[in-house]
Amino acid sequence: MTKALSQMTIHELHELLKKRAVSSREITQAVYQRIDAVEPRVHAYITLTRETALKQAAAADEKTKQGTIQPLTGIPLAIKDLLCTAGIRTTCGSKILEQFIPPYNATVISRLKEQRAVLVGKTNMDEFAMGSSTETSYFGPTANPWDLERVPGGSSGGSAAAVAADECIAALGTDTGGSIRQPAACCGIVGMKPTYGRVSRFGLIAFASSLDQIGPMTKDVTDTALLMNYISGHDPRDSTAVNREVPDYTRALIPDAKGLRLGVPREYFGASGIDPEVEKAVWEALRILERQGATLTEITLPHTEYAVAAYYLIAPAEASSNLARYDGVKYGYRHPKETDLRDMYEITRAEGFGAEVKRRIMLGTYALSAGYYDAYYRKASQVRTLIRQDFEEAFKACDLIVTPTAPTPPFRQGEKLNNPLQMYLSDIFTIPANLAGLPGISIPCGLSSRGLPIGLQIIGNLFEEEKIIHGAYCLEQNSDWHLTKPSLA
Amino acid sequence: MRYETIIGLEVHAQLLTDSKIFCGCSTRFGEGPNSNTCPVCLGMPGVLPVLNRKVVELTIKAALAANCQIVRYSQFSRKNYFYPDLPKGYQISQYELPIARGGYIELEMDHGQSKKKIDLNRIHMEEDAGKLLHELDGVPADHSYVDFNRTGVPLIEIVSEPHINTPEEAGEYLRILRSMLQYLEVCDGNMEQGSFRCDANISLRPKGAPVLGTKVEIKNMNSFRNVMRALEYETGRQSSLLESGEKILQETRLWDVNQGITESMRSKEEAHDYRYFPDPDLVPLVIDDAWIDEIRSTLPELPREKKERFVKEYALPEYDAAILTATRQLADYFEECVRLGPQPKVVSNWIMGDILRHVPDTRDISQFPVTPSHLAEMLLMVDKGTISGKIAKIVFEEMVASGRMPQFIVAEKGLVQVSDEGALEKAIQEVLNANADQVEQYRQGKEKVFGFLVGQVMKATKGKANPQVVNELLKKMLAG
Numbered sequence: 001m002t003k004a005l006s007q008m009t010i011h012e013l014h015e016l017l018k019k020r021a022v023s024s025r026e027i028t029q030a031v032y033q034r035i036d037a038v039e040p041r042v043h044a045y046i047t048l049t050r051e052t053a054l055k056q057a058a059a060a061d062e063k064t065k066q067g068t069i070q071p072l073t074g075i076p077l078a079i080k081d082l083l084c085t086a087g088i089r090t091t092c093g094s095k096i097l098e099q100f101i102p103p104y105n106a107t108v109i110s111r112l113k114e115q116r117a118v119l120v121g122k123t124n125m126d127e128f129a130m131g132s133s134t135e136t137s138y139f140g141p142t143a144n145p146w147d148l149e150r151v152p153g154g155s156s157g158g159s160a161a162a163v164a165a166d167e168c169i170a171a172l173g174t175d176t177g178g179s180i181r182q183p184a185a186c187c188g189i190v191g192m193k194p195t196y197g198r199v200s201r202f203g204l205i206a207f208a209s210s211l212d213q214i215g216p217m218t219k220d221v222t223d224t225a226l227l228m229n230y231i232s233g234h235d236p237r238d239s240t241a242v243n244r245e246v247p248d249y250t251r252a253l254i255p256d257a258k259g260l261r262l263g264v265p266r267e268y269f270g271a272s273g274i275d276p277e278v279e280k281a282v283w284e285a286l287r288i289l290e291r292q293g294a295t296l297t298e299i300t301l302p303h304t305e306y307a308v309a310a311y312y313l314i315a316p317a318e319a320s321s322n323l324a325r326y327d328g329v330k331y332g333y334r335h336p337k338e339t340d341l342r343d344m345y346e347i348t349r350a351e352g353f354g355a356e357v358k359r360r361i362m363l364g365t366y367a368l369s370a371g372y373y374d375a376y377y378r379k380a381s382q383v384r385t386l387i388r389q390d391f392e393e394a395f396k397a398c399d400l401i402v403t404p405t406a407p408t409p410p411f412r413q414g415e416k417l418n419n420p421l422q423m424y425l426s427d428i429f430t431i432p433a434n435l436a437g438l439p440g441i442s443i444p445c446g447l448s449s450r451g452l453p454i455g456l457q458i459i460g461n462l463f464e465e466e467k468i469i470h471g472a473y474c475l476e477q478n479s480d481w482h483l484t485k486p487s488l489a
Numbered sequence: 490m491r492y493e494t495i496i497g498l499e500v501h502a503q504l505l506t507d508s509k510i511f512c513g514c515s516t517r518f519g520e521g522p523n524s525n526t527c528p529v530c531l532g533m534p535g536v537l538p539v540l541n542r543k544v545v546e547l548t549i550k551a552a553l554a555a556n557c558q559i560v561r562y563s564q565f566s567r568k569n570y571f572y573p574d575l576p577k578g579y580q581i582s583q584y585e586l587p588i589a590r591g592g593y594i595e596l597e598m599d600h601g602q603s604k605k606k607i608d609l610n611r612i613h614m615e616e617d618a619g620k621l622l623h624e625l626d627g628v629p630a631d632h633s634y635v636d637f638n639r640t641g642v643p644l645i646e647i648v649s650e651p652h653i654n655t656p657e658e659a660g661e662y663l664r665i666l667r668s669m670l671q672y673l674e675v676c677d678g679n680m681e682q683g684s685f686r687c688d689a690n691i692s693l694r695p696k697g698a699p700v701l702g703t704k705v706e707i708k709n710m711n712s713f714r715n716v717m718r719a720l721e722y723e724t725g726r727q728s729s730l731l732e733s734g735e736k737i738l739q740e741t742r743l744w745d746v747n748q749g750i751t752e753s754m755r756s757k758e759e760a761h762d763y764r765y766f767p768d769p770d771l772v773p774l775v776i777d778d779a780w781i782d783e784i785r786s787t788l789p790e791l792p793r794e795k796k797e798r799f800v801k802e803y804a805l806p807e808y809d810a811a812i813l814t815a816t817r818q819l820a821d822y823f824e825e826c827v828r829l830g831p832q833p834k835v836v837s838n839w840i841m842g843d844i845l846r847h848v849p850d851t852r853d854i855s856q857f858p859v860t861p862s863h864l865a866e867m868l869l870m871v872d873k874g875t876i877s878g879k880i881a882k883i884v885f886e887e888m889v890a891s892g893r894m895p896q897f898i899v900a901e902k903g904l905v906q907v908s909d910e911g912a913l914e915k916a917i918q919e920v921l922n923a924n925a926d927q928v929e930q931y932r933q934g935k936e937k938v939f940g941f942l943v944g945q946v947m948k949a950t951k952g953k954a955n956p957q958v959v960n961e962l963l964k965k966m967l968a969g
């Protein structure tokens with residue numbers, strides 16, 4: 001059975017485009033055909049940009065004809081709706097930004113435009129990236145293409161579902177506590193959170209600035225390496241984007257695992273709340289890597305149990321400040337009736353933000369308040385340092401750390417929506433990497449007995465994305481989970 | 490009971506950079522509303538601040554001049570509060586780790602008779618907020634408008650220790666601080682335009698008491714005079730409260746310039762909780778010795794040093810030196826003129842007398858039509874006797890009006906001094922003939938008449954006669 005164009009990867013399509021066997025216009029049309037067929041059930045997108053996409057595709061074909069094709073030229077990509085796109089509304093999944101059209105592009109968008117990639121649309125997400133299920137979106141939930149009654153994970157659930165359902169070729173997401181990796185695991189795709197500072201955050205609508213990072217969400221590891229090549233690098237507009245050379249990540253696509261020392265953290269296995277099927281799938285994947293030449297070492301990350309608590313103080317604290325600008329004064333939603341200033345603020349924000357966002361603003365405001373700062377925010381920052389040190393110590397004994405991405409396969413819609421603590425634990429394995437600023441990937445490593453995807457997480461040391469790509473590619477080349485597709489007709 | 494007044498001052502000085510602290514927008518004053526703005530200073534979603542290096546340079550300059558320690562690892566923090574002129578809902582400032590600590594400003598009270606060091610607590614950098622307008626084109630509006638031009642303009646806050654004890658000391662502290670910042674070209678010191686602002690903390694305690702009294706913060710004082718008036722008022726208010734056994738409330742009070750009183754703005758309970766925390770969008774600021782040394786090497790001579798040097802090098806009275814060094818521009822004007830030859834004290838007299846009358850703000854002296862070299866030429870002409878001191882005044886006014894060189898004016902108007910005895914004898918004889926009565930009075934011993942006769946001669950020669958020669962000749966001729 002030959003693959004439809006929309007099912008293909010970036011590198012497969014690039015070969016065809018280069019040979020002029022297919023045009024970007026044809027690919028883009030194929031993607032929209034697929035969107036027309038499945039989007040009513042999946043709801044991966046908030047905004048589709050069909051017209052401009054077809055124009056971009058035509059322009060890309062023109063470039064290709066002139067012989068200036070680049071690896072992403074003409075490839076239809078989906079963008080999480082918190083990355084600013086000039087002239088295209090960027091909602092952050094929130095009512096408060098429902099009509100917001102930025103006059104500027106995020107740096108990553110400018111970089112994709114230089115490559116002449118095609119923008120399919122803006123994908124759904126938890127409101128302001130606060131959630132693990134894409135259910136808190138003001139625009140309604142996204143369904144998991146593997147089981148429409150289940151969540152696609154979150155907060156980049158729209159991007160993950162769009163990739164899994166072939167509603168785009170690849171996508172960008174953002175990851176603050178697992179928001180790329182956990183939905184990637186839920187949807188059976190590859191998702192990478194780069195090192196903090198590897199990719200410019202300019203134009204990323206901030207949730208928690210010290211944790212947020214943009215990364216690729218793709219159908220295979222090769223596409224992740226390709227996207228990493230073009231979104232990474234220094235940016236004078238982001239002081240936290242590190243000025244460090246960007247390697248060619250595709251050189252790390254090595255099919256064996258010789259010499260890789262894999263650390264298996266004791267604290268991530270056998271923990272309460274982890275589904276045995278998940279643990280089993282991860283162990284099987286570890287055996288595959290071992291057979292390919294990797295060595296396994298048990299390591300310890302002793303402060304892991306405090307990570308979620310620290311995260312839920314630091315991230316809401318930053319968010320409470322980052323979201324203060326949505327006050328109805330300058331842009332975005334404002335309560336329509338005339339009131340005095342104080343009421344305008346209060347009613348605008350009460351109406352503009354959803355419940356989870358308000359919950360986190362309150363949490364964060366509290367954690368920073370006079371008299372509580374030391375006990376909460378400062379303490380959490382100290383825990384963060386300990387977690388970072390745990391990893392520093394661990395990486396003395398290993399190159400990569402392998403864990404499950406999420407404790408369970410994707411859960412049912414509504415199952416955890418009213419139980420925030422349960423929801424927060426969905427990110428128990430992904431949060432530590434954000435706190436430590438480390439890069440991590442999730443790749444498919446199996447299916448549960450119900451046929452739901454399971455993800456494996458590989459965490460690397462700072463700026464060692466290449467090693468992660470190496471390990472992930474080896475697993476991918478020696479398994480076929482990435483070829484397994486949801487049966488969504 | 491006798492009370493001791495304890496005052497601490499917080500000065501906000503706007504830095505003289507071309508662009509804002511975290512974006513490339515212009516800092517120019519007085520442009521159309523919201524014209525100097527961009528997504529960054531408007532706090533739009535997803536944008537990030539990038540620190541302007543020049544801001545750090547100017548801050549270090551001020552900190553070095555104020556004898557502060559430069560903190561090698563400092564940090565920006567967010568000060569969170571809601572107000573429509575604050576587009577992000579927080580102000581980027583420095584809190585736990587400011588760029589400079591310690592330091593002092595030395596006051597000279599009683600015309601230099603006594604000196605006092607006022608210690609500084611810290612200097613930190615921050616961004617300014619915007620401005621709310623409650624009227625449009627002079628008409629009160631039912632809505633408020635926001636102008637974000639000032640949003641993100643760089644400020645430094647200079648916080649003194651509570652070591653100031655009188656309103657006069659506060660005034661002197663502000664004058665010295667402002668003059669220093671102007672010398673450094675760090676701040677233009679303009680209080681009306683708000684580029685130099687001051688808030689005060691003031692408390693009273695019984696003389697000799699070990700603990701501080703409850704402090705009150707005073708805002709809204711937009712001139713040195715108002716700072717002093719407000720502190721004077723507040724000292725009186727607090728001491729009469731204490732006298733009558735009442736308690737001082739910890740609060741913020743606003744100075745009402747029209748009524749000449751302070752009024753409560755908010756109590757301690759209503760004070761904001763700013764929820765400061767390190768700004769994750771900005772990396773910690775690391776300053777190395779090389780950078781500090783480089784900036785130190787660019788520090789100009791400061792007012793105090795310059796004044797002392799003027800006294801020593803030019804043998805000027807303290808009073809003259811203080812006026813001449815009040816601004817760097819005036820001091821430069823003086824020195825450039827003196828370098829060309831005239832006597833320093835003569836130059837000083839001309840500047841303090843005639844020039845300051847024409848130049849209200851001496852920082853603009855480079856715009857003054859009489860350049861230092863023109864002034865020097867004119868004074869040298871007086872020195873050589875080419876023109877008289879009296880004529881010099883005429884020449885000077887002509888130079889002010891036309892900006893021309895003194896030689897041209899003197900030549901064109903025939904103002905060269907007449908010292909030729911023959912010519913003067915003739916003129917004197919005519920005056921003597923015409924004033925026979927006065928001559929007679931003089932000869933009878935009424936010496937006062939002599940001055941009148943000199944005046945008549947000067948008048949007859951249109952002021953061009955050399956007065957010394959006239960004096961001698963007149964004496965001789967009257968005696969003869």
Ligand SMILES: [Zn+2]
Binds near residue numbers: 512529530
């Ligand atoms: Zn700006």
